[in-house]
Amino acid sequence: MATLKAEQKKQRVERLSSVREFVFGVQDGVLTTAGVLFGLSGAVSGRLEVILAALASTAAGAMSMGAGAYLGTRAESEVIRGELDRMRRATQSEPYVIQEELLGSLAAEGLSRETSYRVVKLLSSSPKLLLATVEEKVYGLGGAMLGNPAADGLVMGAAFLVGALVPLLPFVLISNQRVGLAAALVTTAGALFAVGYFVGWLADSGRRWPSALRFLLIALGAASIGYLVGLAISPLGATAGP
């Protein structure tokens, strides 16, 4: 029963590792799209042009973020697996080297050398357990770090799409551009506030409101900068001829 609980905890941590992709995707989708909406609204006057640009940006962003997450996770997993394989081979051919490394690591974390020796000797009675401990304590590698590239890519791409809809939908649905922009600003701020609160809730750190406020400030900052950049480059749009 205790083993099952431990396994469930491990699976939960592995699932939670996808939170990074989800949060990154939603945040990027919201901010990128809001940036396009506010930036272009400052630079060009046509509402349809702004919507088309935001849609193109959303499609390209979702594909790019999904592919990037897939490739990034795959590359990271391959590097980690290679390192783990090298360590497993070393464990078979020179077990005392790995034992000595683990001993040094435990001693560096505060255990006496003698106690560290006894712990490593005890762990050595189970090669599998020894390996798992060395992976974590010496190499700082855990099972949760071996992500699923396809899942990470899908989560990232989908999260970007969901995030992009947050500012885009009110802007599309409300015909008045200024009102649409204001609504997009409100939904953007609300969505980022909610994501920040959600991350704080997941971390169970009791810091949900600071987390929510941090996301909100980032959102407002990014949107403001995007709008100001749009204003700054708008004279270029006015002078550019066909």
Add this chain to the structure above:
Amino acid sequence: MIRPGEIAPDFELPSAFNNQVGRVRLSRVDAEVIVLFFYPHDFSFVCPTEVLGFHQELDAFGSQRCKLLGVSVDDVETHLRWARELGGVGYPLLADVGGAVARDYGCFDEQEGVALRATFILDANRSVLYTVASPVNVGRSVSETLRVVCALRTGRLCPADWTPGEQPGPAGSKF
């Protein structure tokens, strides 16, 4: 590190031997040949292969009228517990806490705070006959140490890879 031909610095250190604490003065060790070997630490996974390796060859070293002394920076109580952990060690383990003796012999790793794996073979007058040192992560060869002791005991020219039982070179020839 001190070199062949030099006189090894004398010292007196606490020792753990036969499950008892004592003291060993190098100049008072009664032997025709002394193998003084430094190792980094008790309670490690490389050192016991050496410490036990020397222990297992005690008779062979004894037949050459050679005595063994192991030295590390661990204190004598740790040596006692370590020797018990290994099932007994048939020669003294000396406690060079702080590494002063290892420094005198030029085999102290200041960065790690431990002695290198250095071996000094001395004659009865503490004259250094042979030295070798390896980094802390590479264990030394007990059989090679024994081979060198045997070669030195012949007092004759011994070619490369000479092994006990083979006819040594002519007496009086240096090279």
